[in-house]
Amino acid sequence: MTAGTTTLRLLDKADSEIAKLDRAVIGAVYTFQRDFRRNPNSGSLHLQPLKGDDRLWSARVNREYRALLVKLGADEWLLVAVRHRSHVYERLDRLAYGINQVTGSIDYIDLQAVQDSVLRRALAHPKAGTQVSSPDDETHPPAAAPLRHFRGCDAEQLAALGVAEPLIPIVLKLETEEELLGLVEYAPRHTGEVLLRLYDGASFDEVMSQVTDPVMPGERVDTDDWQAAADRTQAVVLTDDEALQSILEEGDFGRWKNFLHPTQEKLVRRKYSGPARVGGGPGTGKTIVALHRVKHLVDGLGPGHTKPILLTTFNKNLAADLRGRLLSLGGPQTVARVDIVHIDQLATRVVREADPGGAKRRIDDNKALDEWRQLLAETGDSRWSAEFLSDEWNQVILGQAVNARSDYFRVRRSGRGRSLTRAERAAVWQLAERFTQRLDLGGMETHRQVAERAARLEIARKTKIDSRQQQREMSGGPGNIHAESGSGAWLRYRYRHVVVDEAQDLSPAHWKLLRAMVPVAPDDMFLVGDTHQRIYDNQVTLGSLGVNIRGRSARLTLSYRTTREILASALGLLDGTHYDDLDGGSDTIEGYRSILHGERPTLHGATTWDQEREAIVDRVRAWDDVPREDVAICVPTNVMAAEVAQRLAERGIAATEITRDGPRGREGVHIGTMYRFKGLEYRRIIIAGVTEGLVPRSSVDAWAATDPSRHHRELQRARSLLFVAATRARDALAIMWHAEPSRFLASLGIR
Numbered sequence: 001m002t003a004g005t006t007t008l009r010l011l012d013k014a015d016s017e018i019a020k021l022d023r024a025v026i027g028a029v030y031t032f033q034r035d036f037r038r039n040p041n042s043g044s045l046h047l048q049p050l051k052g053d054d055r056l057w058s059a060r061v062n063r064e065y066r067a068l069l070v071k072l073g074a075d076e077w078l079l080v081a082v083r084h085r086s087h088v089y090e091r092l093d094r095l096a097y098g099i100n101q102v103t104g105s106i107d108y109i110d111l112q113a114v115q116d117s118v119l120r121r122a123l124a125h126p127k128a129g130t131q132v133s134s135p136d137d138e139t140h141p142p143a144a145a146p147l148r149h150f151r152g153c154d155a156e157q158l159a160a161l162g163v164a165e166p167l168i169p170i171v172l173k174l175e176t177e178e179e180l181l182g183l184v185e186y187a188p189r190h191t192g193e194v195l196l197r198l199y200d201g202a203s204f205d206e207v208m209s210q211v212t213d214p215v216m217p218g219e220r221v222d223t224d225d226w227q228a229a230a231d232r233t234q235a236v237v238l239t240d241d242e243a244l245q246s247i248l249e250e251g252d253f254g255r256w257k258n259f260l261h262p263t264q265e266k267l268v269r270r271k272y273s274g275p276a277r278v279g280g281g282p283g284t285g286k287t288i289v290a291l292h293r294v295k296h297l298v299d300g301l302g303p304g305h306t307k308p309i310l311l312t313t314f315n316k317n318l319a320a321d322l323r324g325r326l327l328s329l330g331g332p333q334t335v336a337r338v339d340i341v342h343i344d345q346l347a348t349r350v351v352r353e354a355d356p357g358g359a360k361r362r363i364d365d366n367k368a369l370d371e372w373r374q375l376l377a378e379t380g381d382s383r384w385s386a387e388f389l390s391d392e393w394n395q396v397i398l399g400q401a402v403n404a405r406s407d408y409f410r411v412r413r414s415g416r417g418r419s420l421t422r423a424e425r426a427a428v429w430q431l432a433e434r435f436t437q438r439l440d441l442g443g444m445e446t447h448r449q450v451a452e453r454a455a456r457l458e459i460a461r462k463t464k465i466d467s468r469q470q471q472r473e474m475s476g477g478p479g480n481i482h483a484e485s486g487s488g489a490w491l492r493y494r495y496r497h498v499v500v501d502e503a504q505d506l507s508p509a510h511w512k513l514l515r516a517m518v519p520v521a522p523d524d525m526f527l528v529g530d531t532h533q534r535i536y537d538n539q540v541t542l543g544s545l546g547v548n549i550r551g552r553s554a555r556l557t558l559s560y561r562t563t564r565e566i567l568a569s570a571l572g573l574l575d576g577t578h579y580d581d582l583d584g585g586s587d588t589i590e591g592y593r594s595i596l597h598g599e600r601p602t603l604h605g606a607t608t609w610d611q612e613r614e615a616i617v618d619r620v621r622a623w624d625d626v627p628r629e630d631v632a633i634c635v636p637t638n639v640m641a642a643e644v645a646q647r648l649a650e651r652g653i654a655a656t657e658i659t660r661d662g663p664r665g666r667e668g669v670h671i672g673t674m675y676r677f678k679g680l681e682y683r684r685i686i687i688a689g690v691t692e693g694l695v696p697r698s699s700v701d702a703w704a705a706t707d708p709s710r711h712h713r714e715l716q717r718a719r720s721l722l723f724v725a726a727t728r729a730r731d732a733l734a735i736m737w738h739a740e741p742s743r744f745l746a747s748l749g750i751r
Contacts, residue, residue, distance in 0.1 A: 007076045008037050010244065011108060012189060012234035012259045018082050019248050021065075026248065028062040029082055033238050036067075040077070051092055055226075058088055070097060070106065072226045078235060080108040087112075100190070102162035102212065104221040105233040107188045109166055117182035118170070139603045139749070157204055162212050164191045171195065181564075181597045189234065189261075190215060192595050193558060200593050210557065210591055215262040234259050246328075257329050260292060261285070267554055268292040275525035275542075276552040277503070277582065281592040282570075282727035283561030283681075286528040290501050291322065293526050295330040297497045298337045307339040308496035310517065314505040314536075316342050317662050318679045322501060339495070343510050344447050347454035350513070354457050360445040365390070368439075368446050375435055383427065388418070388707065393432050395539060398452040399508040405429050418707055448507060455512035458494075462516040465491055493519045502678070503529030504582065507538045508545055515546040531579045531587045533724050535678060537713055542583045549583055557591040561681060563598035566733045570726040572747035577716055601726075601733040603750055605741060609640075609689075612738040613647040616688055619734050620653055620669055623684050628654060630683040632670040634725045636694040641671050644688065674721040677728050685729035687722070692740040695722060719744055 010033075018029055032045070036059065040047050046060040050068075057077075059067045066088045070078040080097070094112035099105070153161075155168050163171065167187055174180050180199060184192035190211075197207045217232060236258035238244055246257060260268065267278055267289055280286050294311050301308065311326070313319055319342040327335050341349070352359065363371075372386035392413075402408045408429050409422060420428065439445060468491065494517045500506065506514075518524045525547060542549055559567055571589060581587040604619075606612040616633060623631055633655075635641050641657065648655045648669060656665035658672030658680070670682065689695070696718035703711035722744055726733060741750045 005075050006037050006040050008033055008238045009072075009076070009078045009230060009233075009235040010238055011078055011080045011106070012236075014079060014081055015248060015259075021082065025062065025065055025082070028065065029067075030241055030244060032059070032061045032067060033079070033244055034241060036077075037238065050088070051095070056095065056097060068095070070108065070226070072230050076227065076230070078106065078230060078233070079238075081110065083110075096164075096166040098165075099221065099223045099226070099229045100162055100164065100188075101221050101223060102160065103190055103215050103232065104217040104229055105188075105190070105215075106226070106229050106235075107164040107166075107191070109164055109188065110186060111166060111170075114167065114170065114183055114186045117185050118174070118179045119182075121178040121182035122176065153198060153204055158194075160212075161194045161198075161204070161207055162190050162215075163194055164188050167191060184595055184597075189595070196564075196593055196595055197591070200591075202591065206591070214266065232262075234261070260288070261558065263556065263558075264289050264292070268296050272523050272526070272552050274520070274522065274552060275527070275547045275549050276554075277542075277549045278526075278528045278554050278556065279530055279581070279587060280528075280556030281530060281559060281589055282533065282724070283559040283594075284556035284592075285558075285560060286530065286556060287322070287325075287501050289556070290499050290526065290528045291326050291329055294326060294338055294499050295334050297499070297523070298330065298334045301337060305336070307337055309338045310346075310495045310498045310514075311338050311340045311501070312343050312346060312498070312514070313501040314343055315660075315678075316345070317660070318342065318502060319345070320662075321679060343506060343513075344450065347447075347451045347510070347513060350454040350457055351450055360440075360443050362450070363439075363444050363446055365394075365446070367444075371438060371442075371444075372435060375431070375438055379431075379434075381431065383424075384431075385706075387710075389428065389431060389435075391537070391710065392428060393435065394448050394507075395537070397429075397432055398448045399538075401452055401455055401509060401512060403456070418709070448509065451507060451509040451513060455509045455516065458513050458516035461491075462493070465493060493517060496521075497523055498525045500525070500527040501529070502533075503527040504531045504534040505529075505536045505538060506540070507536075508540055511540060511542060511545040511547055529582070531582060532574060532589060532720060533678070534579075534720050535675060535717065535724065537717060539580075539713075540582055553581070553583075557593060559592065559594040559596070561596075561730055562594055562727050563596045563731065564594045565598055565600040566726065566729050567592070567594045569601045569733065569735075569748055570723055573723050573726060573744050574719055575744070575747045577719060579716070598731050601729075601735060603745070603748060604734060604736045605750070606736065606738040609643075609738045612688060612736055613644060615736055616644060616686055617647060617651045617653065619686055619736075620648065623732070626683055628669050629667065631685070632658075632672070632677070632680070632682040632728070633686045633688060634672065634674055634677055634728075635687075635689045636674065636697070637689075638673060640689050641673060645671050674725050677725050681728050681730060683730050684732040684734075685725070686734045686736060687725050688736045690722070690735055690737045690742045690745060692742050695742040695744065 018026060021029070035042060036045060040059070044060065047057060050056045050058055055071055057069045057071055059069060061067050061082055064084055065082055066085050067079055068081040068083060068088065070080055072078055091110070091112045094110060096111055097106065097108045100107050155172060158168050158171060159165055164187065167183065170183060174183065177199065180195060184195060187195070193211050194207055197211055202210070222228065236243065243258070264285055278286055278289055290311070294309060297309050311322055313322060319340060323335065323340045326338065326340065369386055369390050372390050376382070376386055376389075396402065396411060396413055397408065400411055402411050405426070409425055413420070439449075496518065498514050498518045500514065514525065562570065571592070574589065579587045604615055606615055620631060633644055635644060645655045645657065654668030655671050656663050656668045658664075658670050658676040660676070663670050696715055700711065700714045700718065703714060726735070735745070737745070
C-alpha cells in the first residue's frame with residue numbers, strides 16, 4: 001500500500017454509531033481517518049487482519065477503541081464500525097460480513113449487538129400491546145399487534161427478498177414488534193426495510209416489487225468482487241476532515257448529503273424523456289432528491305456563467321431553505337448556475353419586466369374575499385356567496401386563464417360541485433369583470449392575478465420563440481438577426497431545466513408559467529410533492545396544462561424523519577380520505593413506513609382552554625432534557641398562539657413566534673399556526689387546540705348543504721394541515737384539546 005493513495009469509505013449506519021460515542025472518541029476518529037488515508041501502514045495504527053481471512057481488519061483509534069474495516073482492494077477500505085476493543089477481540093465469532101447475493105451490496109452485522117438489542121427490548125416490553133404507564137389524564141393510540149411471522153414467509157423467501165442470511169434464523173424466532181425493532185436497529189438497512197414492510201402487512205410480491213426490485217443490480221452478482229459491491233453499498237468516500245464532520249454534525253441533512261438510498265439515487269440520475277414527478281409522504285426525502293437532482297443537472301452543464309436551471313417552490317421561507325441546502329450540498333459553484341426563487345417572486349419578475357411602472361399593492365386571499373363581500377353588498381346581488389364567487393374567480397377564471405366571456409361559457413368547471421347554466425355564467429362573468437375593475441381602481445392585485453398575467457406573457461413569449469424556430473428550420477438559415485434580438489439579446493427560453501419542490505401547492509397559472517419557461521425536451525421538468533400535504537385549495541390536473549408526467553411518476557415510501565409510532569397516528573388522522581395525484585388519478589399512502597422508532601404519541605384532553613394551556617406548560621417542562629428551540633407548539637389560530645406565548649412567559653419559559661418569514665428569534669420554544677409549520681421539523685411537538693369547531697373550524701360545515709364539493713375540499717385541507725403538523729415531529733408528539741375533541745381524532749380512539 002502506498003502512502004497518500006488510500007481510499008477510505010464510511011459505511012452507512014456506522015456514522016450513527018460513531019455519533020453516539022463520547023466527544024473525545026469522536027475526535028480520535030477524526031484523527032484516525034486522516035492518518036489512515038495518509039498511511040494505513042503507520043505503526044501507530046496497528047492495522048491487522050481479524051478472523052484469519054485477510055478481509056476483516058482492525059486498526060487503533062485510541063487506547064481503548066478500534067476501527068473495524070473491510071479490505072476492498074489493495075488501497076481501498078470500508079470503515080464499518082468503531083467499537084471498544086473488548087467488543088472486538090472477544091466477539092470475533094459474532095461478526096458477520098459478506099456480499100448480499102440479491103442486492104449486490106456489502107452486509108456487515110454484529111450478531112451479538114443484534115441479539116443484545118432484541119433481548120433488551122423484549123425485557124423492556126414483555127408483551128406487545130401492553131399500555132405504557134402514564135398520568136391518569138393521558139392516553140396513547142392503540143399499540144401495534146403481535147408479530148405474525150411475516151405473513152408466512154419462510155427462510156427461502158426472506159433470502160430472496162435480500163434479508164441478510166446470517167440474520168434469518170433470528171428473524172424466524174421473533175415474537176414481538178419490540179424484538180423486531182431491536183433487530184432493525186443493527187441490521188443492514190435493506191434487511192430492516194424488508195422486515196418492516198412485511199410486518200406492516202405487505203405480501204411477498206409487494207415487497208419484492210416495491211423494496212427489493214428497485215435496488216437489485218442489472219447484472220449477476222459476483223460475490224467475490226468486493227470493489228463492485230462497494231459501489232452498490234451505501235457508503236461515502238472520506239476525502240477530508242470536512243466530509244466526516246458534515247456527516248456527524250449536520251444532523252439528518254448532513255447524512256443525506258452523503259447517503260442517498262439506492263432508490264433515491266436512481267431517481268436523481270435517471271434520464272427522463274419529459275416531465276417527471278416524485279411523490280411520497282413526509283420525511284421520505286423528496287426535497288433531498290430535488291436538491292441532488294439540481295446538482296446532477298448542474299454537473300451536466302458545460303462551462304458558463306448563466307443560470308439555465310430554475311429551482312422553485314411555493315413560498316419565500318422554503319426558497320431560502322432550498323438555497324441554503326443547495327449551497328451546503330454543492331457549494332457556490334452549483335448555486336451560481338441555479339435561479340432559486342419562490343413562484344410568486346418569479347411571476348412578479350415576469351410582470352415587472354413587461355410593465356416596469358405598473359406595480360400595484362398586493363393583497364392576500366382574505367382581503368380579496370372582503371372586497372367580494374363589499375361588491376355584493378353594493379350591488380345587492382344575493383344569488384351567490386362571496387366565497388363561491390371568490391373560488392370561481394380563483395379556480396376557474398384565473399386558474400384556467402379565461403380571458404373572454406365566450407371562453408368562460410365553454411370552460412370546464414370540474415370539481416366545483418355546483419353547475420351553472422349559460423345565463424348564470426353570464427352573470428358570474430359580469431360580476432368578475434366588475435370585481436377586477438374594483439381592484440384596479442383601488443390600485444390592488446392578488447398573487448393569483450399576477451401569476452395568471454405572468455403565464456399569459458410567458459406563453460406569448462414561447463409562441464414567438466417557437467414561431468421563429470419554425471422559420472429558421474424552413475429557411476435553413478440562422479434567421480433574421482434583427483428580428484431575433486430587438487432588445488439586444490437573443491430571444492430564447494428562460495431555462496433548460498425546471499425543478500419544483502412542494503408541487504402540490506402550486507396553482508394552474510403557476511404551472512402554465514413554468515411550462516412556458518422551458519422547452520419541451522428530455523429532463524425539462526422535475527417536480528416533487530405530496531398531495532396529502534396540500535395546504536392551499538389548488539386543484540390541478542398537470543396533463544391538461546401541458547405537463548405530461550404519465551409513465552414518469554415514482555413514489556418514495558420510507559420515512560427518515562418520523563418514528564413508526566408518530567407515523568401510525570399521523571396516518572390515522574387522514575382516515576382513508578381520497579387524495580389526487582396532480583394528474584386526474586388517486587394518490588396513496590400505501591406502503592408508507594418508517595424504520596425509526598420511539599414513544600407513542602400522548603393524547604391529552606382538558607375541560608377548558610385555560611386548563612389546556614396549563615397542560616402545555618407541564619409538557620414543555622417535562623421535556624427539559626432537550627433545548628427549548630427543539631420544541632414547538634402548533635395551534636389553530638394566531639390568537640391562540642399569542643395566548644400560549646403569554647402563559648409560557650408567565651411561567652418563566654421563553655418562546656418565539658413563527659412568522660411567515662420564519663421564527664422571529666433563535667431562543668425559546670417555537671409557537672405558530674399550522675400553516676407556519678410547512679417545511680419545518682422539531683424533535684418534539686405539541687399540537688394544541690385540536691378541538692371540534694377549531695379543527696376543522698365550525699364555518700366549514702356550512703358548505704355541507706350549499707356546496708358539498710367545497711365542504712369536502714375544506715375538510716380535506718383541515719386534515720392535511722393536521723397531518724403536516726403531526727409529521728413535523730421527529731421524536732415525540734403530544735396532541736391536546738379542550739371541551740369536545742376534533743372529529744379527526746376518532747381514528748386515534750378519542751371521541
